[in-house]
Amino acid sequence: xxxxxxxxxxxxxxxxxxxxxxxxxxxxxxxxxxxxxxxxxxxxxxxxxxxxxxxxxxxxxxxxxxxxxxxxxxxxxxxxxxxxxxxxxxxxxxxxxxxxxxxxxxxxxxxxxxxxxxxxxxxxxxxxxxxxxxxxxxxxxxxxxxxxxxxxxxxxxxxxxxxxxxxxxxxxxxxxxxxxxxxxxxxxxxxxxxxxxxxxxxxxxxxxxxxxxxxxxxxxxxxxxxxxxxxxxxxxxxxxxxxxxxxxxxxxxxxxxxxxxxxxxxxxxxxxxxxxxxxxxxxxxxxxxxxxxxxxxxxxxxxxxxxxxxxxxxxxxxxxxxxxxxxxxxxxxxxxxxxxxxxxxxxxxxxxxxxxxxxxxxxxxxxxxxxxxxxxxxxxxxxxxxxxxxxxxxxxxxxxxxxxxxxxxxx
Numbered sequence: 001x002x003x004x005x006x007x008x009x010x011x012x013x014x015x016x017x018x019x020x021x022x023x024x025x026x027x028x029x030x031x032x033x034x035x036x037x038x039x040x041x042x043x044x045x046x047x048x049x050x051x052x053x054x055x056x057x058x059x060x061x062x063x064x065x066x067x068x069x070x071x072x073x074x075x076x077x078x079x080x081x082x083x084x085x086x087x088x089x090x091x092x093x094x095x096x097x098x099x100x101x102x103x104x105x106x107x108x109x110x111x112x113x114x115x116x117x118x119x120x121x122x123x124x125x126x127x128x129x130x131x132x133x134x135x136x137x138x139x140x141x142x143x144x145x146x147x148x149x150x151x152x153x154x155x156x157x158x159x160x161x162x163x164x165x166x167x168x169x170x171x172x173x174x175x176x177x178x179x180x181x182x183x184x185x186x187x188x189x190x191x192x193x194x195x196x197x198x199x200x201x202x203x204x205x206x207x208x209x210x211x212x213x214x215x216x217x218x219x220x221x222x223x224x225x226x227x228x229x230x231x232x233x234x235x236x237x238x239x240x241x242x243x244x245x246x247x248x249x250x251x252x253x254x255x256x257x258x259x260x261x262x263x264x265x266x267x268x269x270x271x272x273x274x275x276x277x278x279x280x281x282x283x284x285x286x287x288x289x290x291x292x293x294x295x296x297x298x299x300x301x302x303x304x305x306x307x308x309x310x311x312x313x314x315x316x317x318x319x320x321x322x323x324x325x326x327x328x329x330x331x332x333x334x335x336x337x338x339x340x341x342x343x344x345x346x347x348x349x350x351x352x353x354x355x356x357x358x359x360x361x362x363x364x365x366x367x368x369x370x371x372x373x374x375x376x377x378x379x380x381x382x383x384x385x386x387x388x389x390x391x392x393x394x395x396x397x398x399x400x401x402x403x404x405x406x407x408x409x410x411x
Contacts, residue, residue, distance in 0.1 A: 029084045032060040052193060118206070252324045355395070371399045
């Protein structure tokens with residue numbers, strides 16, 4: 001009898017646990033695409049995400065990077081609240097083709113980017129692909145063959161286009177099939193599976209830790225200023241907000257120094273010294289170097305003070321430094337700087353034109369960026385220059401603490 005009672009009790013616990021799981025808050029993941037991805041493939045990706053345990057996939061139009069996602073999906077309209085975001089990018093510009101009398105080859109890249117909106121943890125996973133088609137009856141015949149002949153061998157999806165690019169579109173159909181398969185494989189172990197329900201106050205704390213006080217305050221306001229927890233967090237964060245504002249000026253000062261512009265560094269340093277949370281000792285050491293060294297000396301003379309200050313910069317200050325460095329060296333400010341654990345990606349829409357006119361300047365800026373990233377992480381680091389999200393790399397650089405100078409070259 002006792003054994004039966006224990007079994008019944010165990011069964012009851014299992015049923016209760018299952019019921020609790022069934023009624024747990026469902027995680028909402030916004031899924032969006034960038035690039036020429038067909039509606040059917042987009043629906044396939046939505047379906048894959050929606051099959052994750054306790055997850056609802058919500059189709060979205062990607063608003064941009066971390067800041068844009070926070071403003072819309074955390075601090076924006078409550079009806080738009082999400083717990084995480086996943087964006088799949090497949091830019092046309094990443095496609096490259098090589099054709100001869102026997103075969104046409106296509107290569108390219110696409111990326112999956114995920115963002116946990118409570119912790120702001122990001123994950124970027126890039127896939128590369130190669131596909132080809134044999135040329136039957138010469139290149140002209142290849143370009144004029146009905147796309148359906150290829151599509152039936154690929155995924156069975158129908159193509160609408162009837163122009164000379166049908167063959168290319170047929171190959172792209174196969175590429176999209178690979179994208180769907182790779183997405184499913186990636187999600188099997190992706191960190192986004194560990195997403196928990198959105199906690200705006202956790203988001204605000206993560207923003208403060210990144211040095212992003214403006215977005216943190218927007219999140220606080222969306223959570224309700226009259227909320228006692230919000231009031232306590234704002235009071236506790238005031239000092240951190242002031243330090244973040246000062247650190248951004250410090251980062252720009254170091255960026256101007258890394259770019260070799262002592263005059264601009266002095267101007268920004270003066271603004272830093274006026275900030276309530278400026279550290280006099282740091283300002284003094286920078287001013288001393290700037291005073292002792294003339295404007296015409298090479299930027300390497302500032303490396304000592306840069307090595308001291310860079311490792312302590314928060315995320316926003318480090319980004320401000322890289323943007324200032326590029327502005328000084330190339331005259332062009334990046335549209336976005338993406339900082340990962342050991343490398344950074346610099347996206348500049350004007351870079352293709354700029355490289356034609358001043359390749360050396362961009363190479364120096366990217367090399368210095370890789371060096372700064374190495375100082376930041378204390379490890380081997382890399383830097384990539386792109387013209388747009390997931391576009392082909394224009395330049396690559398790497399730096400190791402054992403190097404005497406950065407290594408920069410074409411991809």
